[in-house]
Amino acid sequence: MPPHFLKPGDVPPGYAPPGYDEIMLTRGGGASVRHVQTSMPWWNPRYWRKRVWFGVVAAILIVIAIIIGVAVSVTKKNAYPNYSTLSYSLVDTYSGEGFFDQFNYFTGYDPTHGFVHYVPQTQAESLNLTYASKNSAVLRVDTSVGPGDSPDASTGRFSVRVESKNTYDNGLFVFDIKHTPYGCGTWPALWLTDRSNWPDNGEIDVMEATNNATDGNQMTLHTTDQCSMNVRRKETGNALKKDCNHEKNSNAGCGVEADDDSYGTSFNSDGGGVMAMEWRDAGIRMWQWARSSIPSDIKNKTPDPSTWGTALADFPSTNCDIGSHFKNNSIVVNIDLCGDLVYALWDDSGCASNCTDWVANNPEAFTNAYWEFGAFHVYRSS
Ligand SMILES: *[C@@H]1O[C@H](CO)[C@@H](O)[C@H](O)[C@H]1NC(C)=O
Ligand SMILES: *[C@@H]1O[C@H](CO)[C@@H](O)[C@H](O)[C@H]1NC(C)=O
Ligand SMILES: *[C@@H]1O[C@H](CO)[C@@H](O)[C@H](O)[C@H]1NC(C)=O
Ligand SMILES: *[C@@H]1O[C@H](CO)[C@@H](O)[C@H](O)[C@H]1NC(C)=O
Ligand SMILES: *[C@@H]1O[C@H](CO)[C@@H](O)[C@H](O)[C@H]1NC(C)=O
Numbered sequence: 001m002p003p004h005f006l007k008p009g010d011v012p013p014g015y016a017p018p019g020y021d022e023i024m025l026t027r028g029g030g031a032s033v034r035h036v037q038t039s040m041p042w043w044n045p046r047y048w049r050k051r052v053w054f055g056v057v058a059a060i061l062i063v064i065a066i067i068i069g070v071a072v073s074v075t076k077k078n079a080y081p082n083y084s085t086l087s088y089s090l091v092d093t094y095s096g097e098g099f100f101d102q103f104n105y106f107t108g109y110d111p112t113h114g115f116v117h118y119v120p121q122t123q124a125e126s127l128n129l130t131y132a133s134k135n136s137a138v139l140r141v142d143t144s145v146g147p148g149d150s151p152d153a154s155t156g157r158f159s160v161r162v163e164s165k166n167t168y169d170n171g172l173f174v175f176d177i178k179h180t181p182y183g184c185g186t187w188p189a190l191w192l193t194d195r196s197n198w199p200d201n202g203e204i205d206v207m208e209a210t211n212n213a214t215d216g217n218q219m220t221l222h223t224t225d226q227c228s229m230n231v232r233r234k235e236t237g238n239a240l241k242k243d244c245n246h247e248k249n250s251n252a253g254c255g256v257e258a259d260d261d262s263y264g265t266s267f268n269s270d271g272g273g274v275m276a277m278e279w280r281d282a283g284i285r286m287w288q289w290a291r292s293s294i295p296s297d298i299k300n301k302t303p304d305p306s307t308w309g310t311a312l313a314d315f316p317s318t319n320c321d322i323g324s325h326f327k328n329n330s331i332v333v334n335i336d337l338c339g340d341l342v343y344a345l346w347d348d349s350g351c352a353s354n355c356t357d358w359v360a361n362n363p364e365a366f367t368n369a370y371w372e373f374g375a376f377h378v379y380r381s382s
Pocket of ligand 3: 167194195196
């Protein structure tokens with residue numbers, strides 16, 4: 001760019017206009033000021049001021065942060081545990097006439113406020129509320145005591161809650177179920193927990209329903225905080241609440257609901273079926289089969305979950321440290337009557353009267369309130 005010489009009327013020395021630099025020329029003892037037009041295109045970083053530099057660097061950092069954030073959230077959303085094939089061997093069998101010998105009978109007040117008296121083993125046997133033969137084990141609600149009897153059921157009906165003597169920290173549990181209990185006022189469950197360390201050691205509900213169980217089976221985890229299923233899952237069931245923390249959603253837990261025929265009359269009509277629950281550090285998964293479609297590896301007692309296809313319920317470890325949330329659990333089978341969950345659902349259940357009145361006065365309404373099991377097999381990975 002050629003020098004631009006000041007002409008009369010131009011801006012005086014010290015006031016170079018925008019786009020001009022002031023240079024001092026000394027020649028032969030005299031000095032003159034010239035304003036030299038500079039080339040300062042906005043896109044040329046050589047001419048950026050500090051403030052501009054700062055803005056540009058900040059903008060680049062923001063863009064990088066956004067790219068990383070998006071990448072992390074995409075990765076997180078796709079994160080899924082490695083359910084690699086484990087090799088399982090049989091460790092415990094609950095079956096035959098000794099089925100109930102492997103359980104303790106819980107006889108305290110129902111922790112969930114049911115209208116129920118959980119009876120000890122001797123009374124359960126004399127009332128025939130637990131009964132085991134070569135091929136099946138039955139656990140039922142008393143149907144003999146009505147309003148005219150002494151004692152009557154005006155303070156709660158006789159029922160049973162058993163908890164396995166063996167406790168588990170993981171494993172593959174295969175439950176053969178021939179009949180699921182149902183009926184107005186009932187709250188049956190087949191589950192795992194450590195009653196003396198609840199909720200710290202977790203709760204795994206494999207089968208659970210209320211009243212006539214028309215909505216099918218519900219599978220649920222209950223934990224302390226920092227266990228959530230707001231992550232990628234591979235399951236055919238219908239996810240309910242995602243937070244497993246018992247302090248959230250009135251202890252609803254993180255549940256998965258199966259089809260209507262997964263529990264109650266239609267499940268029972270085909271002779272029931274099998275529920276399998278795999279509990280390992282990678283996650284907890286459950287499957288269900290009707291009697292007619294039980295996989296051969298289960299029948300052969302060489303179960304391999306990797307051959308069973310998509311689970312019915314999937315609780316991956318992605319956002320829940322399974323190993324620390326679930327420990328020392330017993331297998332629990334019970335049939336509660338009324339209780340917190342049933343009270344909450346009663347008005348929408350279509351069942352008559354109120355729950356306690358119904359349970360106290362209608363012994364004949366509990367003829368379908370029984371579990372019948374084939375056997376339970378527990379496998380451990382080697
Ligand atoms: C999953 O784990 C198995 C066994 O540890 C390993 O062989 C396999 O490569 C892993 N798969 C992935 C996708 O990480
Ligand atoms: C006890 O219950 C079982 C199973 O339902 C039944 O087969 C058996 O006859 C009952 N025993 C008595 C003494 O009622
Ligand atoms: C395991 O569970 C049983 C039954 O709830 C309990 O008595 C026992 O104290 C527990 N053990 C540990 C180590 O938590
Ligand atoms: C529940 O089931 C019993 C027995 O199948 C039936 O008699 C009763 O009407 C049902 N009640 C409701 C509310 O569906
Ligand atoms: C339940 O119903 C019975 C009979 O209608 C009634 O006497 C009783 O007060 C009711 N109980 C509650 C808790 O509503």
